[in-house]
Amino acid sequence: MSTLHLKFPLYLQLIRWDKPVGSLLLLWPTLAALWIAAGGFPGWHLLAVFTLGTFLMRSAGCAVNDVADREFDRHVKRTTDRPVTSGAVSPREALAVGAVLALVSFALVLTTNRTTVLWSFVALAVTLVYPYTKRFFSMPQAVLGVAFSFGIPMAFAAVQDQVPALAWLLLLGNLFWVIAYDTEYAMVDRDDDLRIGIRTSAITFGRHDVVAVMALYVAYLLTWGAIGWHLQLRWPYALGLLAAAAQVAWHYQLIRGRTREGCFRAFRLNHWVGFAVFVGVVAACA
Template sequence: MHTAQPSPASDIRADGLVARLPAGIRPYALLARLDRPIGTWLLFLPGLWGLALGGAPWPDPWLVGLFGIGAVVMRGAGCVVNDLWDRDIDRRVARTAGRPLASGLLSVRQALAFLLLLLLIGLAILLQLSLAAILLGVASLVPIAIYPGMKRITWWPQAFLGVTFNWGVPMGYAAATGTLAPEAFVLYAAAFFWTLGYDTIYAHQDREDDALVGVHSTARLFGEATRPFLAACYAATVLLAALAGTMAGLGAAFYAVLGIAAAMLAWQVATLAIDDAARCGRLFRANRDVGLVVAAAIVAGRVL
């Protein structure tokens, strides 16, 4: 483990487009993790699944755009909440010591003001949706608020992330149809197990640091037994997604394309190396493509 001390502002690094932002804005972009878009993708994709499942036959481009912007905004809000909870822990972990709150680059008051701005933008987007989707969106604030504290009290924070991060499945379905149906909840369950799997891979990057600072995770809980646990999670993902497709009356093309996603997930299980942080990071990021293939499978099942 490399115990880190808070970094001065000059040590805060940004990549890509974030690095080109004005200096005064850059810390807020880093706080919202705009330099790491994989989290936004993984928040957006369940919403895309829900929109596709409720689409007739294509997802509404306007709704896809709203959910895309909403994913950027609400992922940012979630990161602010997470960093407010974790700023003391983050200072003690090498990978997170440079975050704007942990490093002192931003104050708690500045972070709270930024959080309010993000939530207001999120509200403006939410009000464009159906009543059922609005009610679901309001309800999502509860798991968003409590998730960051779960790593302190349970070995299963990844499960709480699964509940929170995949709220977009029923929301997307409700936005597309104005109502909810059992297949939307089955697809939500599929997404839950998907997140439980990929976030366990992600947590292996910080397993040793987490043990020393007292943070719990399924990575620490399962350790060397992670591979069979991951296989079970991903098998549940594929089987539940297939069941949701059957309930929704999707065509044969859905199962053919879903098979590609299943193969991609199986590859993650086969190549997992829990002591190789770089590989864990690559496998985690590979789930963006898995999510896109599942969305394509749903659309294919509607249009082919």
């Protein structure tokens, strides 16, 4: 018990309890999809399942990611003090923490329906594969985009007991957003990543990184805007998209100099982009 008491703060650090930005980046598009699938408020049960499940699975993903990246993280200025990298938490401990969180999340999914349960296995597989794609895939952010967008088809599965084409179109649009903000994140560590041989979208885009990020933002907003137009979502949704677009314009100001501080700030503030779109969806479906 005393050992657990001493290790508990390290476990919280492992799952980024003090850095909820990653969970919020997952949460807003998932809840937006939940509202769209239900045509309005989806009910407290599904709201609780997807909110708690999002936080739990993101935390589990952090534990797995830190184990997979522990050798690389030793050479990156921003990540040298992570619990697994520093040796404060063993890889076995980290995987055990991740497994417990994933099992609790799966228990929540079991309260929905069979379709959602089946899709949850696909979501888990993508989450486990992502950390290793940095070793051989020039655009690992695309795999992360699928992982961070999989709450969308699962939301439709939970509400409608099926995953229609609309869910995959929303996922595609959200994929553009994830690649955009995670490229900003990768721009922070580009020098370190080049030195140790990790592949990222920031390296792949090279000197066109800022243009690529802005193009991806535009693709995201246009895709979700077209879907909203097709669904005849009302003017509050358009206002939400405009608020998101205004933030995107500000992000250009933050990243165009390619400074570590500016790129990291743009990444950390991205959840407000998703929040603006989510509020627009809720208001339009009210």
